[in-house]
Amino acid sequence: MGKLDNEKPVLVIGTSGLDMVGRLSGDPEEGTSTPASIRFAFGGVARNVAENLARLSQPCTLLSAVGDDPQGRGLMDLLREAGVDISHMQVLPGQTTGAYLAVVDSHGRLRMALDDMTPLRALTPEFLKGEEALFRSAGMVFLDANLSPETIAEAVRLARKCGIPISADPTSRHLASRLTPHLRDLYLVTPNAREAEILLGRPMRLEDPSEAVAAAQELVARGVCIAVISLEEFGVAYATREGRGHIPALHTVIVDPTGAGDALTAAVLFAVLNDIPIDEAVRLGISAASLTLRSKQTVIPDLTLERLYEEMM
Secondary structure, three states: OOOOOOOOOEEEEOOOEEEEEEEEOOOOOOOOOOOEEEEEEEEOHHHHHHHHHHHOOOOEEEEOEEEOOHHHHHHHHHHHHHOOEOOOOEEEOOOOOOEEEEEEOOOOOEEEEEEEOHHHHHOOHHHHHOOHHHHHHOOEEEEEOOOOHHHHHHHHHHHHHHOOOEEEEOOOOOOHHHHHHHHHHOOEEOOEHHHHHHHHOOOOOOOOHHHHHHHHHHHHHOOOOEEEEEOHHHOEEEEEOOOEEEEOOOOOOOOOOOOHHHHHHHHHHHHHHOOOOHHHHHHHHHHHHHHHHOOOOOOOOOOOHHHHHHHHO
16 A cells, blocks of 8 residues: 555545434333433534544545535534535535434444435535546545445546545445445445445354454455454454454443444544554544544544544553
8 A cells, every 4th residue: 555645635525414312311112202311413424524534634625415504504614613625515505404313222322323314415426527626636535325326436436537545434234235336446445344244245243353354354355455344342353455453442431422433434544644554543543433432522523643642542
């Protein structure tokens, strides 16, 4: 793997929206309300990755879509303050900003989630073709799998045409298959274990690090340069064309899991762009996820590289 250009912006393409997360105080009971603490924050995989990168002082441009409503305007204000280039985002008149509704148990584990990403339909292949100049000026493209298969294919085509590497997050088990046709084009992919099962077309045991390392190697054999598989409390497995490994998770209290995987992805992406060795890059990703798990916020507002190294220690 050669040195990448970290001075050019990362072009981040995908979802932005409002996160609503309810943490149950006890066991849910069907047909009635359950006491819980409920928080609101701005989210979306691409939006989270872009903000994390900007907090780490990595230039990035976000291509996403929001409604012309208070939520959309607030989301864009926060990104602007964080340092993300939002000048090419779509603001859709008469539409509401996308939303993600999650329910986590009293231990902070996700029980179920719903999402409405209707505004993302505006990111069509034709829209991306009109933004080809952004691809030409980028150092890397990042995609989340909420994009339509046609839009993903066009983003991959444009990135290949402009000679820039592509990173991607499968986003969820039911969306992961959208990346399967493009594995050979991916520089970095960051699935969790359930998403990796879809990418590989076979089951794997979450609690078995050696099997996860083998799965990461298989993704590399299918064309990916760097595969990083999150195993939740069992750590992270990774593989490249030069090596492989497994890093245990940091033991931490889980306040809210929302955004932790996106933080891991962004930190690994940042580290790779800055020519940090892959083992250290994954450790930085685990640090970012650990900090986010302990936070009530989707992105740590005072995130720095120094904080990531402190968490590693």
